[in-house]
Amino acid sequence: MFHFENLTLVQFKNYASATFSLNERIIGICGNNGVGKTNLLDALHYLCFTKSYFTRDTSNIRQGNQGFRIEGHVNLFDEKEKVACILRETGKKEFLLKDEPYTRFSKHIGRYPCVMIAPDDIQLIIGIPDERRKFIDTILSQLSSEYLQNLIIYTKILQQRNSCLRSITETNNRDFSLLDVLDEQLMIPGSYIFEKRKIFMVGFLPLAKQLYEDIARQPENISLFYNSELMDLSYPELLKMNRAKDLVAMRTTGGVHRDDLELNFNNLPFKQVASQGQRKSLLFALKLAEMEILKNEKKFTPVLMLDDVFEKLDEERIGNLLERVCLLNDGQVFITDTNAIRLEEKLIKLKRPYQMINLNND
Amino acid sequence: MQFSSALLENAVNEFARLPGIGKKTALRLVLHLLKQETADVQHFGEIISKMRSEIKFCHRCANVADGDICSICANSMRKQEVICVVENIRDVIAIESTQQFNGTYHVLGGVISPLDGIGPDQLKIESLINRVQKDQVQEIIFALSPTIQGDTTIFYIQKKIQPHTIRITTISRGIAFGGELEYADEMTLARSLQNRLPVESYVANSH
Numbered sequence: 001m002f003h004f005e006n007l008t009l010v011q012f013k014n015y016a017s018a019t020f021s022l023n024e025r026i027i028g029i030c031g032n033n034g035v036g037k038t039n040l041l042d043a044l045h046y047l048c049f050t051k052s053y054f055t056r057d058t059s060n061i062r063q064g065n066q067g068f069r070i071e072g073h074v075n076l077f078d079e080k081e082k083v084a085c086i087l088r089e090t091g092k093k094e095f096l097l098k099d100e101p102y103t104r105f106s107k108h109i110g111r112y113p114c115v116m117i118a119p120d121d122i123q124l125i126i127g128i129p130d131e132r133r134k135f136i137d138t139i140l141s142q143l144s145s146e147y148l149q150n151l152i153i154y155t156k157i158l159q160q161r162n163s164c165l166r167s168i169t170e171t172n173n174r175d176f177s178l179l180d181v182l183d184e185q186l187m188i189p190g191s192y193i194f195e196k197r198k199i200f201m202v203g204f205l206p207l208a209k210q211l212y213e214d215i216a217r218q219p220e221n222i223s224l225f226y227n228s229e230l231m232d233l234s235y236p237e238l239l240k241m242n243r244a245k246d247l248v249a250m251r252t253t254g255g256v257h258r259d260d261l262e263l264n265f266n267n268l269p270f271k272q273v274a275s276q277g278q279r280k281s282l283l284f285a286l287k288l289a290e291m292e293i294l295k296n297e298k299k300f301t302p303v304l305m306l307d308d309v310f311e312k313l314d315e316e317r318i319g320n321l322l323e324r325v326c327l328l329n330d331g332q333v334f335i336t337d338t339n340a341i342r343l344e345e346k347l348i349k350l351k352r353p354y355q356m357i358n359l360n361n362d
Numbered sequence: 363m364q365f366s367s368a369l370l371e372n373a374v375n376e377f378a379r380l381p382g383i384g385k386k387t388a389l390r391l392v393l394h395l396l397k398q399e400t401a402d403v404q405h406f407g408e409i410i411s412k413m414r415s416e417i418k419f420c421h422r423c424a425n426v427a428d429g430d431i432c433s434i435c436a437n438s439m440r441k442q443e444v445i446c447v448v449e450n451i452r453d454v455i456a457i458e459s460t461q462q463f464n465g466t467y468h469v470l471g472g473v474i475s476p477l478d479g480i481g482p483d484q485l486k487i488e489s490l491i492n493r494v495q496k497d498q499v500q501e502i503i504f505a506l507s508p509t510i511q512g513d514t515t516i517f518y519i520q521k522k523i524q525p526h527t528i529r530i531t532t533i534s535r536g537i538a539f540g541g542e543l544e545y546a547d548e549m550t551l552a553r554s555l556q557n558r559l560p561v562e563s564y565v566a567n568s569h
Contacts, residue, residue: 104547149548160475164481
């Protein structure tokens with residue numbers, strides 16, 4: 001259905017030049033700290049999302065070099081496709097599918113659905129609302145290019161509106177006619193985004209809750225809900241109500257860019273009361289729910305990348321997790337670990353063909 | 363680049379300041395001028411400086427003109443009651459080349475973009491509204507780029523002239539002529555579907 005067959009890296013992160021053939025559905029990647037396990041996953045992320053999961057493009061160039069190239073061959077419904085991402089010496093990025101450059105990178109999003117789980121993702125649970133919005137937007141953008149377009153347009157109008165607020169406040173010019181126009185422009189993509197998120201949450205939240213209970217293997221009183229001021233107010237009402245506040249703050253204080261996905265445990269904020277293990281379990285639940293939704297909508301399974309997920313998990317939970325992602329799931333899975341022996345033991349237990357990539361030099 | 367003459371070097375540097383001209387192209391142009399008769403180059407220089415010092419901008423539409431009023435506004439054969447609103451002079455030239463428009467223009471000098479520090483006051487919007495009020499304008503046609511800033515500009519002006527009962531239209535957006543459907547992006551295609559045309563008028567227009 002959908003899997004990577006190989007990956008070639010040139011001047012990317014710690015790789016001067018390297019090619020990996022990816023022969024199996026389950027792929028373990030091991031090696032000591034700093035050998036480039038995460039970089040390998042991030043290169044695959046580039047090919048799916050045209051950008052890094054972690055950082056800016058220029059931070060991914062190998063030290064002392066200029067520019068990088070990532071190339072892969074993808075098997076999509078038995079059709080082979082070549083995909084490449086090039087960062088030129090000038091800092092210009094090119095993205096090519098079947099040797100054809102994209103004029104708009106956003107068009108590529110959703111072609112290769114993929115889900116990454118990395119240690120820093122715990123910010124999704126304990127971090128600021130931006131993290132959770134970005135998570136939801138990433139899913140919806142993979143499902144609908146129209147959503148992504150609306151999000152891009154919304155952001156552009158928002159920037160114009162904020163500049164307009166600034167210039168009104170700074171020049172003390174009480175003419176609001178341009179602001180009125182920008183308000184009306186902002187409402188169109190804003191309302192669209194709100195409606196799509198609202199519909200999405202109806203399916204997503206119960207699924208994530210169910211997956212959490214499966215992982216925890218005991219009933220726990222968690223609740224997840226979509227929090228948006230637009231639940232109670234229409235867009236025109238919200239902007240009207242906030243206008244005075246917006247003018248003082250010189251930015252737009254209300255709208256879909258302030259939405260949040262609220263996570264509660266016994267009716268208290270999850271991050272305040274839940275343990276490390278519970279946080280991690282909820283993170284997996286959210287990500288696995290993302291997998292499910294993408295799979296159901298796309299009618300094929302996304303690629304899953306697990307970066308260093310075994311830390312802080314007991315043996316039983318590791319076993320459960322691997323069973324779920326490797327046996328109950330039929331897509332390609334990449335798993336990194338520093339401990340080659342531990343990883344190999346786990347993969348043998350699954351009794352499925354697997355490939356080990358050992359990045360240590362010995 | 364090493365020059366044996368400061369005169370040559372100055373000329374090359376001036377040419378290199380023009381858009382799209384690098385040092386090498388500048389040198390080629392200068393060396394070409396050097397081969398010409400002195401009088402010809404004199405003529406060339408005069409034309410350029412005369413163009414800059416004597417050109418005027420039309421008091422009505424802000425298009426380039428030789429007098430106070432441009433040749434389009436002054437032409438009594440053109441429909442003064444129809445105004446096509448454009449961003450810059452280049453757009454006037456592009457629309458004139460179609461030979462399909464028989465009204466007058468109004469050159470805004472840009473589009474509203476607070477991010478770039480361009481508000482309504484930096485553009486020729488007030489003079490457009492004055493024209494609508496004073497002249498017997500029947501229709502305003504917006505021919506602006508299909509961008510967010512273009513839309514902001516259209517909506518802003520539309521609100522300002524709404525009290526006057528005139529027709530306000532915008533050039534259509536959609537599939538490029540001679541373009542293939544499969545290469546059109548989804549947004550363009552979606553918009554073309556929304557604003558589809560009755561076939562009678564489509565066929566009538568294409569002949």
